[in-house]
Amino acid sequence: MELLVERAGRPFDEEIRKALRNWAFVLPGPNDREVPDNVQNVLHWVAKASRPLADLAEPAISHAVLDGLKLKLDGTAAAAETVRRKRRTLVNAANYAVDLGELRENPITAVRWQKPKVSNQVDPRVVANPEQARNLLAAVSYVGGYRRARGRRLVGLFAAMYFGGLRPAEAVGLVETDLVLPEQGWGSALLHRTRLSVGKQWTDSGETHDDRGLKNRPAEGVRRVPIPPQLVAVLHDHLVTFGTAEDGRLFFSEKGSVVASSTYYRVWQEARLLALPPAVAASPLASRPYDLRHSALSTWLNAGVDPTEVAERAGNSVEVLLTRYAKCLDGRQDVANRRIEDLLREYE
Numbered sequence: 080m081e082l083l084v085e086r087a088g089r090p091f092d093e094e095i096r097k098a099l100r101n102w103a104f105v106l107p108g109p110n111d112r113e114v115p116d117n118v119q120n121v122l123h124w125v126a127k128a129s130r131p132l133a134d135l136a137e138p139a140i141s142h143a144v145l146d147g148l149k150l151k152l153d154g155t156a157a158a159a160e161t162v163r164r165k166r167r168t169l170v171n172a173a174n175y176a177v178d179l180g181e182l183r184e185n186p187i188t189a190v191r192w193q194k195p196k197v198s199n200q201v202d203p204r205v206v207a208n209p210e211q212a213r214n215l216l217a218a219v220s221y222v223g224g225y226r227r228a229r230g231r232r233l234v235g236l237f238a239a240m241y242f243g244g245l246r247p248a249e250a251v252g253l254v255e256t257d258l259v260l261p262e263q264g265w266g267s268a269l270l271h272r273t274r275l276s277v278g279k280q281w282t283d284s285g286e287t288h289d290d291r292g293l294k295n296r297p298a299e300g301v302r303r304v305p306i307p308p309q310l311v312a313v314l315h316d317h318l319v320t321f322g323t324a325e326d327g328r329l330f331f332s333e334k335g336s337v338v339a340s341s342t343y344y345r346v347w348q349e350a351r352l353l354a355l356p357p358a359v360a361a362s363p364l365a366s367r368p369y370d371l372r373h374s375a376l377s378t379w380l381n382a383g384v385d386p387t388e389v390a391e392r393a394g395n396s397v398e399v400l401l402t403r404y405a406k407c408l409d410g411r412q413d414v415a416n417r418r419i420e421d422l423l424r425e426y427e
Contacts (some may be wrong), residue, residue, distance in 0.1 A: 081134075086128045088256075089123045098122050132181050135173065136137060141190040145168070149195065159195035166194070199399075203407045204363045205370040207375045212241050215365060216313075218354035222346050227333065228321075230346050233380035236330045236338065237347070240371035241269060242310035244307040244379070244393050247368050251338055254327035260315065266311040270394075271301040302394050376400070377407040383418075 090098075098121040102109050110121055130383045134140045148165045151157045157165075169187055176182045203232060207215065219237055223229025225276075239250040249270050257269040289359075317329060324331040330338050349369050351360050365371065380400075390400045 081147045083128045135186045159197040206363040207374045214354040218350040222349045238313040404413040
Protein backbone atom coordinates (compact mmCIF):
# COMPACT_ATOMS: atom_id res chain seq x y z
CA MET A 80 0.00 0.00 0.00
CA GLU A 81 3.03 2.27 0.41
CA LEU A 82 3.30 2.51 -3.39
CA LEU A 83 -0.18 4.01 -3.73
CA VAL A 84 -0.91 7.73 -3.46
CA GLU A 85 -4.08 9.14 -1.96
CA ARG A 86 -6.84 9.68 -4.51
CA ALA A 87 -10.56 10.19 -4.25
CA GLY A 88 -12.71 7.07 -4.31
CA ARG A 89 -10.15 4.80 -2.67
CA PRO A 90 -11.53 1.22 -2.28
CA PHE A 91 -11.15 -0.68 0.96
CA ASP A 92 -7.70 -2.24 1.45
CA GLU A 93 -9.21 -5.74 1.40
CA GLU A 94 -10.82 -5.04 -1.99
CA ILE A 95 -7.49 -3.83 -3.35
CA ARG A 96 -5.64 -6.91 -2.11
CA LYS A 97 -8.22 -9.31 -3.57
CA ALA A 98 -8.25 -7.56 -6.95
CA LEU A 99 -4.46 -7.60 -7.21
CA ARG A 100 -4.00 -11.15 -5.90
CA ASN A 101 -6.82 -12.79 -7.86
CA TRP A 102 -6.81 -10.76 -11.07
CA ALA A 103 -3.79 -8.51 -11.65
CA PHE A 104 -0.95 -10.76 -10.51
CA VAL A 105 -2.03 -14.06 -12.11
CA LEU A 106 -2.31 -15.44 -15.62
CA PRO A 107 -4.35 -14.94 -17.68
CA GLY A 108 -4.36 -11.25 -16.77
CA PRO A 109 -7.34 -8.90 -16.63
CA ASN A 110 -7.00 -8.04 -20.32
CA ASP A 111 -7.37 -11.69 -21.34
CA ARG A 112 -10.51 -12.63 -19.42
CA GLU A 113 -13.83 -11.16 -18.38
CA VAL A 114 -13.47 -9.11 -15.20
CA PRO A 115 -16.42 -8.22 -12.93
CA ASP A 116 -17.29 -4.53 -12.92
CA ASN A 117 -16.45 -4.06 -9.24
CA VAL A 118 -13.00 -5.60 -9.72
CA GLN A 119 -12.45 -3.56 -12.88
CA ASN A 120 -13.20 -0.37 -10.93
CA VAL A 121 -10.69 -1.32 -8.24
CA LEU A 122 -7.97 -2.09 -10.78
CA HIS A 123 -8.68 1.18 -12.59
CA TRP A 124 -8.26 3.11 -9.32
CA VAL A 125 -5.01 1.26 -8.52
CA ALA A 126 -3.62 2.08 -11.98
CA LYS A 127 -4.29 5.77 -11.42
CA ALA A 128 -3.00 5.80 -7.83
CA SER A 129 0.19 3.78 -8.36
CA ARG A 130 3.45 5.65 -7.94
CA PRO A 131 5.91 5.70 -10.85
CA LEU A 132 8.48 2.92 -10.53
CA ALA A 133 11.23 5.53 -10.39
CA ASP A 134 9.92 6.66 -7.00
CA LEU A 135 11.53 3.57 -5.49
CA ALA A 136 14.88 5.30 -6.02
CA GLU A 137 13.90 7.78 -3.29
CA PRO A 138 15.23 6.44 0.03
CA ALA A 139 12.15 7.61 1.95
CA ILE A 140 9.87 5.62 -0.35
CA SER A 141 12.07 2.51 -0.24
CA HIS A 142 12.22 2.71 3.55
CA ALA A 143 8.43 2.99 3.79
CA VAL A 144 7.99 -0.04 1.53
CA LEU A 145 10.47 -2.12 3.51
CA ASP A 146 8.96 -1.07 6.84
CA GLY A 147 5.58 -2.16 5.51
CA LEU A 148 6.94 -5.69 5.12
CA LYS A 149 7.39 -5.89 8.89
CA LEU A 150 3.67 -5.71 9.59
CA LYS A 151 0.84 -8.20 9.26
CA LEU A 152 -2.62 -7.18 8.09
CA ASP A 153 -3.75 -6.60 11.68
CA GLY A 154 -0.86 -4.20 12.28
CA THR A 155 1.15 -6.51 14.51
CA ALA A 156 4.76 -7.49 13.81
CA ALA A 157 5.35 -10.19 11.20
CA ALA A 158 7.73 -13.08 11.79
CA ALA A 159 11.34 -12.39 10.88
CA GLU A 160 11.40 -15.23 8.34
CA THR A 161 8.25 -13.82 6.67
CA VAL A 162 9.85 -10.38 6.39
CA ARG A 163 13.01 -11.87 4.90
CA ARG A 164 11.02 -13.87 2.33
CA LYS A 165 8.98 -10.82 1.27
CA ARG A 166 12.08 -8.67 0.99
CA ARG A 167 13.73 -11.30 -1.19
CA THR A 168 10.71 -11.22 -3.51
CA LEU A 169 10.84 -7.43 -3.66
CA VAL A 170 14.56 -7.49 -4.47
CA ASN A 171 13.96 -9.94 -7.31
CA ALA A 172 11.18 -7.75 -8.72
CA ALA A 173 13.45 -4.70 -8.62
CA ASN A 174 16.24 -6.68 -10.31
CA TYR A 175 13.80 -7.53 -13.09
CA ALA A 176 13.01 -3.82 -13.47
CA VAL A 177 16.75 -3.15 -13.81
CA ASP A 178 16.99 -5.83 -16.53
CA LEU A 179 14.15 -4.13 -18.41
CA GLY A 180 15.89 -0.76 -18.17
CA GLU A 181 13.19 0.75 -15.95
CA LEU A 182 15.67 1.33 -13.10
CA ARG A 183 19.39 2.10 -13.22
CA GLU A 184 20.16 0.08 -10.11
CA ASN A 185 18.29 -1.87 -7.51
CA PRO A 186 17.10 0.71 -4.95
CA ILE A 187 16.08 -1.94 -2.41
CA THR A 188 19.60 -3.29 -1.96
CA ALA A 189 21.12 0.21 -2.01
CA VAL A 190 19.07 1.61 0.88
CA ARG A 191 20.27 1.19 4.47
CA TRP A 192 17.63 -0.73 6.38
CA GLN A 193 17.79 -2.83 9.53
CA LYS A 194 16.85 -6.37 8.63
CA PRO A 195 15.12 -8.41 11.35
CA LYS A 196 17.32 -11.13 12.78
CA VAL A 197 16.27 -14.60 11.68
CA SER A 198 17.04 -17.70 13.72
CA ASN A 199 17.72 -20.70 11.51
CA GLN A 200 17.96 -23.06 14.47
CA VAL A 201 15.24 -25.56 15.19
CA ASP A 202 13.41 -25.01 18.46
CA PRO A 203 14.19 -28.10 20.59
CA ARG A 204 10.66 -27.89 22.05
CA VAL A 205 9.15 -29.08 18.76
CA VAL A 206 11.20 -32.28 18.66
CA ALA A 207 9.26 -35.42 19.59
CA ASN A 208 11.05 -38.39 21.14
CA PRO A 209 10.49 -41.88 19.67
CA GLU A 210 7.75 -42.76 22.14
CA GLN A 211 5.85 -39.53 21.47
CA ALA A 212 6.25 -40.02 17.72
CA ARG A 213 4.84 -43.56 17.89
CA ASN A 214 1.86 -42.33 19.90
CA LEU A 215 1.21 -39.56 17.39
CA LEU A 216 1.36 -41.93 14.42
CA ALA A 217 -1.02 -44.32 16.17
CA ALA A 218 -3.42 -41.45 16.88
CA VAL A 219 -3.47 -40.47 13.19
CA SER A 220 -5.14 -43.79 12.37
CA TYR A 221 -8.05 -42.88 14.67
CA VAL A 222 -8.82 -39.56 12.98
CA GLY A 223 -12.10 -39.61 11.04
CA GLY A 224 -14.43 -42.50 10.35
CA TYR A 225 -13.15 -45.94 9.42
CA ARG A 226 -14.75 -45.95 5.96
CA ARG A 227 -13.50 -42.55 4.85
CA ALA A 228 -10.14 -43.34 6.45
CA ARG A 229 -9.14 -39.68 6.69
CA GLY A 230 -6.39 -40.58 9.11
CA ARG A 231 -5.60 -44.18 8.17
CA ARG A 232 -4.66 -43.28 4.60
CA LEU A 233 -2.16 -40.71 5.90
CA VAL A 234 -0.34 -42.78 8.54
CA GLY A 235 2.31 -43.76 5.99
CA LEU A 236 2.73 -40.14 4.91
CA PHE A 237 3.58 -39.00 8.42
CA ALA A 238 5.67 -42.13 9.05
CA ALA A 239 7.79 -41.27 5.99
CA MET A 240 8.51 -37.85 7.50
CA TYR A 241 9.52 -39.31 10.85
CA PHE A 242 11.27 -42.60 10.03
CA GLY A 243 12.68 -41.44 6.68
CA GLY A 244 13.27 -37.76 7.43
CA LEU A 245 11.40 -36.76 4.27
CA ARG A 246 10.08 -33.27 3.68
CA PRO A 247 6.26 -33.20 3.43
CA ALA A 248 6.32 -32.39 -0.30
CA GLU A 249 8.74 -35.29 -0.88
CA ALA A 250 6.48 -37.71 0.99
CA VAL A 251 3.42 -36.52 -0.95
CA GLY A 252 5.24 -37.25 -4.22
CA LEU A 253 6.31 -40.81 -3.35
CA VAL A 254 5.45 -43.43 -5.97
CA GLU A 255 5.59 -47.21 -5.58
CA THR A 256 8.19 -47.74 -8.32
CA ASP A 257 10.71 -45.60 -6.40
CA LEU A 258 10.56 -47.82 -3.32
CA VAL A 259 12.45 -50.95 -2.36
CA LEU A 260 10.40 -52.72 0.33
CA PRO A 261 11.85 -56.10 1.32
CA GLU A 262 9.94 -58.50 3.53
CA GLN A 263 12.48 -57.94 6.30
CA GLY A 264 15.17 -55.40 7.11
CA TRP A 265 15.90 -52.00 5.66
CA GLY A 266 14.45 -50.69 2.42
CA SER A 267 15.08 -47.54 0.43
CA ALA A 268 13.33 -44.70 -1.35
CA LEU A 269 14.70 -42.98 -4.46
CA LEU A 270 13.52 -39.39 -4.24
CA HIS A 271 13.40 -37.24 -7.35
CA ARG A 272 10.21 -35.17 -7.18
CA THR A 273 8.20 -32.95 -4.84
CA ARG A 274 4.52 -32.05 -5.00
CA LEU A 275 4.23 -28.57 -3.52
CA SER A 276 0.82 -27.09 -2.76
CA VAL A 277 0.93 -23.60 -4.28
CA GLY A 278 -2.57 -23.02 -5.74
CA LYS A 279 -3.77 -23.49 -9.32
CA GLN A 280 -3.47 -19.76 -10.04
CA TRP A 281 0.29 -19.92 -9.54
CA THR A 282 1.27 -23.05 -11.50
CA ASP A 283 1.99 -23.30 -15.23
CA SER A 284 -0.05 -26.50 -15.44
CA GLY A 285 -3.14 -25.00 -13.80
CA GLU A 286 -3.04 -27.70 -11.11
CA THR A 287 -3.06 -26.97 -7.41
CA HIS A 288 0.17 -28.90 -6.79
CA ASP A 289 3.34 -28.07 -8.65
CA ASP A 290 5.47 -30.99 -9.83
CA ARG A 291 9.11 -30.07 -9.17
CA GLY A 292 12.47 -31.65 -8.52
CA LEU A 293 14.16 -31.91 -5.12
CA LYS A 294 14.91 -28.83 -3.07
CA ASN A 295 18.32 -27.22 -3.73
CA ARG A 296 19.14 -29.77 -6.47
CA PRO A 297 19.09 -29.78 -10.27
CA ALA A 298 15.75 -30.67 -11.87
CA GLU A 299 17.03 -34.17 -12.66
CA GLY A 300 18.71 -34.66 -9.26
CA VAL A 301 17.91 -37.73 -7.14
CA ARG A 302 18.49 -38.73 -3.51
CA ARG A 303 18.44 -42.28 -2.21
CA VAL A 304 17.21 -42.55 1.37
CA PRO A 305 17.52 -45.75 3.43
CA ILE A 306 14.28 -46.44 5.30
CA PRO A 307 14.16 -48.51 8.51
CA PRO A 308 12.11 -51.68 8.97
CA GLN A 309 9.43 -49.75 10.89
CA LEU A 310 8.68 -47.60 7.85
CA VAL A 311 8.94 -50.56 5.47
CA ALA A 312 6.21 -52.32 7.46
CA VAL A 313 3.97 -49.24 7.49
CA LEU A 314 4.29 -48.79 3.72
CA HIS A 315 3.60 -52.48 3.11
CA ASP A 316 0.39 -52.19 5.11
CA HIS A 317 -0.57 -49.00 3.30
CA LEU A 318 -0.15 -50.59 -0.14
CA VAL A 319 -2.17 -53.65 0.86
CA THR A 320 -4.97 -51.50 2.28
CA PHE A 321 -5.16 -48.57 -0.14
CA GLY A 322 -3.04 -49.48 -3.17
CA THR A 323 -1.84 -46.53 -5.25
CA ALA A 324 -3.29 -43.71 -7.32
CA GLU A 325 -3.45 -44.09 -11.11
CA ASP A 326 0.01 -42.54 -11.50
CA GLY A 327 1.52 -44.77 -8.78
CA ARG A 328 1.45 -42.26 -5.91
CA LEU A 329 1.19 -43.86 -2.48
CA PHE A 330 -0.78 -41.10 -0.85
CA PHE A 331 -3.94 -39.66 -2.39
CA SER A 332 -7.35 -38.32 -1.44
CA GLU A 333 -10.60 -40.25 -1.61
CA LYS A 334 -10.99 -39.05 -5.21
CA GLY A 335 -7.42 -39.99 -6.15
CA SER A 336 -6.00 -36.46 -6.26
CA VAL A 337 -2.81 -35.20 -4.63
CA VAL A 338 -3.12 -34.81 -0.86
CA ALA A 339 -3.46 -31.13 -0.04
CA SER A 340 -1.26 -29.63 2.68
CA SER A 341 -4.38 -28.25 4.37
CA THR A 342 -5.81 -31.78 4.51
CA TYR A 343 -2.89 -33.47 6.22
CA TYR A 344 -2.39 -30.42 8.48
CA ARG A 345 -5.95 -30.73 9.82
CA VAL A 346 -5.54 -34.46 10.36
CA TRP A 347 -2.30 -33.83 12.23
CA GLN A 348 -3.89 -31.27 14.53
CA GLU A 349 -6.67 -33.72 15.42
CA ALA A 350 -4.12 -36.49 16.05
CA ARG A 351 -2.15 -34.29 18.46
CA LEU A 352 -5.24 -33.77 20.59
CA LEU A 353 -5.79 -37.53 20.71
CA ALA A 354 -2.19 -38.51 21.44
CA LEU A 355 -0.93 -35.82 23.79
CA PRO A 356 -2.02 -34.70 27.27
CA PRO A 357 -3.70 -31.25 27.22
CA ALA A 358 -0.66 -29.44 28.61
CA VAL A 359 1.64 -31.04 26.02
CA ALA A 360 -0.85 -30.48 23.19
CA ALA A 361 -0.82 -26.77 24.06
CA SER A 362 2.99 -26.72 23.74
CA PRO A 363 4.99 -26.41 20.48
CA LEU A 364 5.78 -30.16 20.51
CA ALA A 365 5.33 -31.50 16.95
CA SER A 366 2.89 -28.67 16.26
CA ARG A 367 3.39 -29.01 12.48
CA PRO A 368 3.87 -32.08 10.28
CA TYR A 369 7.30 -30.70 9.28
CA ASP A 370 8.37 -31.13 12.92
CA LEU A 371 8.40 -34.89 12.30
CA ARG A 372 11.36 -34.35 9.97
CA HIS A 373 13.02 -32.19 12.63
CA SER A 374 12.45 -35.00 15.12
CA ALA A 375 13.95 -37.57 12.77
CA LEU A 376 17.13 -35.65 12.06
CA SER A 377 17.60 -34.74 15.71
CA THR A 378 17.17 -38.40 16.68
CA TRP A 379 19.75 -39.55 14.14
CA LEU A 380 22.30 -36.97 15.26
CA ASN A 381 21.79 -37.75 18.93
CA ALA A 382 22.16 -41.45 18.18
CA GLY A 383 25.70 -40.72 17.03
CA VAL A 384 25.16 -41.09 13.28
CA ASP A 385 27.87 -39.26 11.38
CA PRO A 386 26.62 -35.77 10.38
CA THR A 387 27.80 -36.33 6.81
CA GLU A 388 25.54 -39.37 6.52
CA VAL A 389 22.61 -37.54 8.13
CA ALA A 390 23.07 -34.60 5.77
CA GLU A 391 23.13 -36.93 2.75
CA ARG A 392 19.93 -38.66 3.81
CA ALA A 393 18.23 -35.36 4.62
CA GLY A 394 19.29 -33.54 1.47
CA ASN A 395 21.13 -30.79 3.40
CA SER A 396 24.70 -29.65 3.64
CA VAL A 397 26.59 -30.61 6.80
CA GLU A 398 27.02 -26.93 7.69
CA VAL A 399 23.29 -26.21 7.43
CA LEU A 400 22.45 -29.41 9.29
CA LEU A 401 24.66 -28.71 12.32
CA THR A 402 23.64 -25.03 12.42
CA ARG A 403 19.90 -25.76 12.34
CA TYR A 404 20.02 -28.57 14.90
CA ALA A 405 22.67 -27.18 17.25
CA LYS A 406 20.13 -26.66 20.05
CA CYS A 407 18.67 -30.16 19.63
CA LEU A 408 21.87 -32.11 20.18
CA ASP A 409 21.47 -33.53 23.67
CA GLY A 410 24.00 -35.98 25.01
CA ARG A 411 26.32 -36.01 22.01
CA GLN A 412 29.25 -35.16 24.25
CA ASP A 413 28.51 -38.26 26.34
CA VAL A 414 28.40 -40.36 23.16
CA ALA A 415 31.75 -38.96 22.06
CA ASN A 416 33.25 -39.57 25.51
CA ARG A 417 32.13 -43.22 25.49
CA ARG A 418 33.61 -43.78 22.04
CA ILE A 419 36.92 -42.26 23.05
CA GLU A 420 36.97 -44.26 26.28
CA ASP A 421 36.20 -47.50 24.43
CA LEU A 422 39.01 -46.85 21.98
CA LEU A 423 41.52 -46.13 24.73
CA ARG A 424 40.55 -49.34 26.58
CA GLU A 425 41.41 -51.40 23.51
CA TYR A 426 45.05 -50.40 23.98
CA GLU A 427 45.28 -50.94 27.74
